[in-house]
Amino acid sequence: MSDLAKEMSVVNAGSSVSVENMAHWNDFYNEVPAPLNYAEVISGVRKFIQDAKQECARVAVVTSGGTMVPLEQLTVRFVDNFSSGTRGAASTEYFLDEGYKVVFLNRQKSIQPYARHIPSVLDVLELDRETNVKVKSCHASKIQSVLESYEKYKSSCFAITYESLGDYLWLLKGISTELNSIGASGMLYLAAAVSDFYIPKNDMPEHKIQSDRRPEITFSLVPKMLRPLVKEWAPEAYIISFKLETDPNILLQKAEKALKLYQHNMVIANMLTTRKKTVTAVERTGEVVKIDNHDEDKEIESLIVNLVKEKHSKYIQELSAKSPFP
């Protein structure tokens, strides 16, 4: 039994997880191919992070949206996680406001920063009498202020899209490894809703599942990537994961268990039905901060970003105090 395997058995004693059930994280990468444009994307991220380093800026990697898990090799059907991407998109705007550079790793067609404030393009444009295209006057001032923010910040945000679970996990590994080059100034803000399950290629039918019988599908567990993320890919970054549950009785307990198991910095725990009104931030140190948003004109993401920025500042100070070369 490997050290990892022993550790997991201990932490999960009494639960039904056995190490036989869970592949090592490396096996996943050996089995699932990287996205085709992987090298190009990561080289772009490297340049973006190096530029941020020169400017002494902090970098937040914000992940956003659900992940697609194919049920067939020639994929007609897939399992998805409910997530429109609002939390990631809104948080990205507040991080930019706070002076962060943002790597925005988002699901294709999820909600986008800034664009989310503008209705469909056909609803805001019209033809005038000379059939010139113009912006409807009732939308003009809103669009003006959105465009101002967008123009101000667009060079501070590096957006990357993914669709499948495999692409997401490859990009997460590559980006977080690059992020480690700026040490404690880096933050991972893992708001994406990532599948816990997948079907390995060898277990997957090649063709569309036929509908002449009731299909039974057995999923494999996705290795918990927070472990190598914290230990190997970005050990110096400030790492925040999100925990979404529907059963309030297990939420905080699951957040605390994750911090104990993976040793990252914070879990933001939220319930499916109340996630826009209230979240609870749990730190590895044991500190628990409940954030309630009572102001209808405010988004809860502005409060979350305020808190994590403050915690990140503290983390950077503590780490630089420990460093022999201040």
Add this chain to the structure above:
Amino acid sequence: MSDLAKEMSVVNAGSSVSVENMAHWNDFYNEVPAPLNYAEVISGVRKFIQDAKQECARVAVVTSGGTMVPLEQLTVRFVDNFSSGTRGAASTEYFLDEGYKVVFLNRQKSIQPYARHIPSVLDVLELDRETNVKVKSCHASKIQSVLESYEKYKSSCFAITYESLGDYLWLLKGISTELNSIGASGMLYLAAAVSDFYIPKNDMPEHKIQSDRRPEITFSLVPKMLRPLVKEWAPEAYIISFKLETDPNILLQKAEKALKLYQHNMVIANMLTTRKKTVTAVERTGEVVKIDNHDEDKEIESLIVNLVKEKHSKYIQELSAKSPFP
């Protein structure tokens, strides 16, 4: 054994379908609740179709996009069908060009008619020197022609969105029942990618499935709604279903089997990988038309709509010839 059950056993002799596996279509509607705004939507459809009748216009009901099948009652995860909605959105434009009124039943956030030709709103707008919002000159003429079509046709298209399989099937039933009031002038063009599987509420866990073990999920078969659609809801309409497969060896055989089983008018058969270049239209009469699109500036949907309009005209003529009151 009911007549329906007997019939299905005969047609499926030798396959693994047994009638015990497949619920009667009515059971589905008894179990799955209608969307909350159902009565309001159907009353809007009724008015739209009555107006079309007064104008002697034909009406095409175009369905578009995938359907979401929840895996949990408080839904975090769901199974989805791959479909961006391009075929339905493009076909809607060509039907409108051909003088049809269109009921566009589409998945939330799927590709939209006309809007699909315009990039993201933030990419086409800019601030001028006085910080007024304007359309970038490089996009102006394209947007102008799209807006002209949109303005011309928007009152001829009644758009309805759905998300879940249950909502889709409720709306399909309600809309097609209304469509029957214009007899042979109605067409159903069923381009949506509808799930064959679902999990009945009683078989579904209430809360998010936990990731401490490998989940095994057994799906139930969705009753084949083409049967009541043809026999009960819209027996006078011209009905076209789509068949998407990944295995070329079974495609045409499955199309022919569906026509024999459900007795509708046409199946448009297509392969996942070549669906934008080639489709095969199979009629109940046995006639087979292969449509290949060799022109890169043309969309295959324009050719499909041309063909189905012609077949629909023939169908209307034949039916009026049979009618005792010409």
